Amino acid sequence: MTDDAPTPTDAIVTIFKAIADESRLKILAHLSAEPASVTDLAELTDLRPPTVSHHLSVLGGAGLVTAERRGTTRIYSFLPSGLDEARRSLSEERGLSAFSDDETLEAWEQKVLSVFLDGETVVQIPAGEKKRMVLVRWIAAKFEEGRDYPEREVNEIIKQHHIDSAYFRRMMVETGLMTRANGVYRKPATPGRSA
Amino acid sequence: MTDDAPTPTDAIVTIFKAIADESRLKILAHLSAEPASVTDLAELTDLRPPTVSHHLSVLGGAGLVTAERRGTTRIYSFLPSGLDEARRSLSEERGLSAFSDDETLEAWEQKVLSVFLDGETVVQIPAGEKKRMVLVRWIAAKFEEGRDYPEREVNEIIKQHHIDSAYFRRMMVETGLMTRANGVYRKPATPGRSA
């Protein structure tokens, strides 16, 4: 599988690249006021028609404008819906996280595990928060979902991998990987981790 | 007045340029999940630390991240408020129009007038919609605001500048530059054209 497939991430980057230019922003501003031809925009923006044509091509590639033939001229119009995706990326809390490549992230986590694990034993707790969490999640994977564990059993399982059972027990509860009710621990069902 | 002052438009363009890069989007994604150091981000993004440092500098210049010294390392954090301006530019209906430079626009209108006017006479009606509207507005400027004009007088005034009084009369009414009630014409007060 090559990497030249147009991913949704690419689409967003294309849109941002398209509007990250002063000339194109001016063009979009004029078009958002009313449709216009290339020569109109050239005079409005103080650019030569070929330059405007190029910018309109970029904007069109990002899905931000459309063209309609009107005799020999072409009337370009602004497509507000083209910005929807960009808005979502900036607005949603989860919008940006779409760009963290799960592939390299998984590879990185494997690397962290290979460094701090010796077989099934945690040989050292990393200093970085992100790296620590990789270990905590690895420990949490040793538990079954939806099953009740008394604290004694939780400690036993953790101690198979590291001496400080209290640390990992606390981390799992703090981060929601484990829940505690009436002294009984339980690993909730994963909401939607694996795609 | 030179043009090297940091205008609000520049700030927006800077922000868009900052997020219009896949590596920086990945970095922002990780930072939006949790603060991280340069080396952490370097491993996560599969880039060398100097490259990450450069990107963080760009993001910092756009007001999207902050750094906090933690011993020898620096913990970078995502600044969600840095995206507020960008969101506004994309969301508001009037957001994009902020980029249309009124200065060059006025100059362009003067140029259009100089081409299609001979003194006080319209020598030709331009083909482009935008250019036509410049002429229509110029004609409309010959009327006083808030005064009643019978159709006969409207035609007289227009004919001082162009023969086809019906065309300009209709255009002015269609575009709201003039209102017609009971056969009487009136130019409403300008809502907020001149800054």
Added chain:
DNA sequence: AGCGTATTTCGATAAACATCTACGTAGATA
């Protein structure tokens, strides 16, 4: 058919940029 106008395409150029390696700097620790 032939001409004029609007647009795109082509080729060139100069600037911006992402990325790297090599080096410099500043805290922390022994």
Added chain:
DNA sequence: TATCTACGTAGATGTTTATCGAAATACGCT
């Protein structure tokens, strides 16, 4: 004090890109 580690800076390099003039294309009009 010496050393180690994390970070930034400087310089180099290859790529992208914004812009232009010149030429090609498409369309309408006479």
